Amino acid sequence: xxxxxxxxxxxxxxxxxxxxxxxxxxxxxxxxxxxxxxxxxxxxxxxxxxxxxxxxxxxxxxxxxxxxxxxxxxxxxxxxxxxxxxxxxxxxxxxxxxxxxxxxxxxxxxxxxxxxxxxxxxxxxxxxxxxxxxxxxxxxxxxxxxxxxxxxxxxxxxxxxxxxxxxxxxxxxxxxxxxxxxxxxxxxxxxxxxxxxxxxxxxxxxxxxxxxxxxxxxxxxxxxxxxxxxxxxxxxxxxxxxxxxxxxxxxxxxxxxxxxxxxxxxxxxxxxxxxxxxxxxxxxxxxxxxxxxxxxxxxxxxxxxxxxxxxxxxxxxxxxxxxxxxxxxxxxxxxxxxxxxxxxxxxxxxxxxxx
Numbered sequence: 001x002x003x004x005x006x007x008x009x010x011x012x013x014x015x016x017x018x019x020x021x022x023x024x025x026x027x028x029x030x031x032x033x034x035x036x037x038x039x040x041x042x043x044x045x046x047x048x049x050x051x052x053x054x055x056x057x058x059x060x061x062x063x064x065x066x067x068x069x070x071x072x073x074x075x076x077x078x079x080x081x082x083x084x085x086x087x088x089x090x091x092x093x094x095x096x097x098x099x100x101x102x103x104x105x106x107x108x109x110x111x112x113x114x115x116x117x118x119x120x121x122x123x124x125x126x127x128x129x130x131x132x133x134x135x136x137x138x139x140x141x142x143x144x145x146x147x148x149x150x151x152x153x154x155x156x157x158x159x160x161x162x163x164x165x166x167x168x169x170x171x172x173x174x175x176x177x178x179x180x181x182x183x184x185x186x187x188x189x190x191x192x193x194x195x196x197x198x199x200x201x202x203x204x205x206x207x208x209x210x211x212x213x214x215x216x217x218x219x220x221x222x223x224x225x226x227x228x229x230x231x232x233x234x235x236x237x238x239x240x241x242x243x244x245x246x247x248x249x250x251x252x253x254x255x256x257x258x259x260x261x262x263x264x265x266x267x268x269x270x271x272x273x274x275x276x277x278x279x280x281x282x283x284x285x286x287x288x289x290x291x292x293x294x295x296x297x298x299x300x301x302x303x304x305x306x307x308x309x310x311x312x313x314x315x316x317x318x319x320x321x322x323x324x325x326x327x328x329x330x331x332x333x334x335x336x337x338x339x340x341x342x343x344x345x346x347x348x349x350x351x352x353x354x355x
Contacts, residue, residue: 004046004138007201008218011208016220020110022047023220032223033315036143039215040150042207043141043224046197049092049112050133051119053103057126062096065122065263067246069256073098076167078180080254082246083118088267089242090249091118093234095192097167097180104133108236122263138200140207142191143219143227150214151191154207155179162191173206175199184231185250226312229321232283232355238294238309239281239323247277248325279325282306287350289313289320297339297349305330305339306351321354 008015008023016025023044026032035041053062063071068081075098083091092107092115107115112134119130142151151159158168162181170179177195184190195203208218219227227233234240234249246255246268255268271277289311299305308324330337334353341347 003197004044004200004204007204012218018221022109024222025220026218029222029313030315032217032219033226035215035217036219036223036227038145039217040142040144040146041217041219041223041227043143043219043227045109045139045141046135046137046200047109048134048139049094049105049107049109049115050135050137050139051105051107051112051115052131052133053105053119054129055127057128058103061123061126061128063259064261065119066094066096067255067262067264067268069259070096071259075100076169077165078167079165080182082251082254083115084246084262084264084268085242086264086267087242088245088264088271090240090244090246090251091115091242092236093240093251093254095180095182097178099167099178106139108240111236136197138195138197138203140193141224142193143188146214146216147191148189150212150216151179151193153212153214154210159191172203175203175206177203184233186231188231190233222312225310226314229283229310229312229323232281232323234281234323235310239325243307244281244325245271245277247271248279248281250281279327280331281323282326282331283321283323283354284326285314285319285321285352285354286311287320291341291347291349295341297341297351298343299330299337299339302343303327303329305337326353 012026014027015023018024059071066081066083070079070081073079078095078097080095082093092111094105094107097104112132155170158170167178167180170177177193180192182190295308296304297306306324306326308322311322314321336352339349339351
């Protein structure tokens with residue numbers, strides 16, 4: 001990805017990098033936050049795990065090991081599907097994209113080694129081959145209330161035909177790209193724009209130089225976390241991990257309960273049938289962000305009330321909001337809670353559920 005980051009370093013003078021090498025801020029938190037609140041934000045997710053799969057048994061194989069009903073996936077369509085372990089806990093959340101005769105799995109950032117091992121583990125006699133294509137594509141999220149209007153300016157009427165999980169090939173400044181439309185838990189629409197890495201600088205230049213009347217900004221990890229909190233979008237390594245199952249992560253829509261077996265199916269089905277889900281991903285407000293994540297907060301009985309996975313700042317209301325997994329008792333109480341960090345009475349936090 002050095003090619004893309006070299007481009008960003010040359011274009012943006014105020015970059016702030018996170019410890020993992022991703023960009024926390026391109027310009028300023030306030031400017032980027034205004035863009036996703038009122039205009040258009042472009043988020044770079046090009047470190048996402050990408051596997052290319054080939055062979056006559058690809059769909060049969062993925063039908064057997066992943067949660068969704070993928071068997072009838074048509075060319076130039078995509079479907080979201082989960083990979084879970086034998087205990088029904090999350091390995092990754094992916095988008096399976098089918099081009100004419102090629103398949104691509106797009107997973108979480110920095111998760112290509114785990115996804116590769118998981119796929120390889122279950123190939124037995126199937127005619128399935130895979131290659132790691134991570135870092136070979138520029139993958140951009142186009143988000144915000146003006147995203148659709150902006151993409152209509154850039155891509156034309158192709159944007160209107162993206163329902164039913166369709167994938168459209170578009171030409172932007174003589175470069176080929178693919179456009180798809182996803183939906184967050186809140187109902188917010190997220191667009192993905194994908195092109196080969198060789199076209200990345202040309203495409204980024206075109207997008208950033210053709211703002212027209214739109215308030216458009218590149219957004220870094222800090223503001224994307226803010227967007228995720230608002231729309232309850234789980235992230236790999238935070239809300240998506242083998243500590244949690246799909247029911248807890250609000251990802252049940254990406255499970256087929258009628259297609260039959262997959263890895264973890266028995267456990268996930270029991271959780272659904274017998275109402276055994278003990279916690280859920282929730283949005284909350286907290287009185288401080290002086291906390292290392294993930295963090296377990298305890299109630300007065302020294303029981304874990306919640307595990308905080310993401311925190312962000314609400315600039316407009318001068319509050320800290322986040323995502324976390326809350327136990328049933330905390331959810332049912334649904335009131336302001338005084339919680340401690342690991343039972344330390346010197347580290348108390350006031351927490352209130354928002355959704």
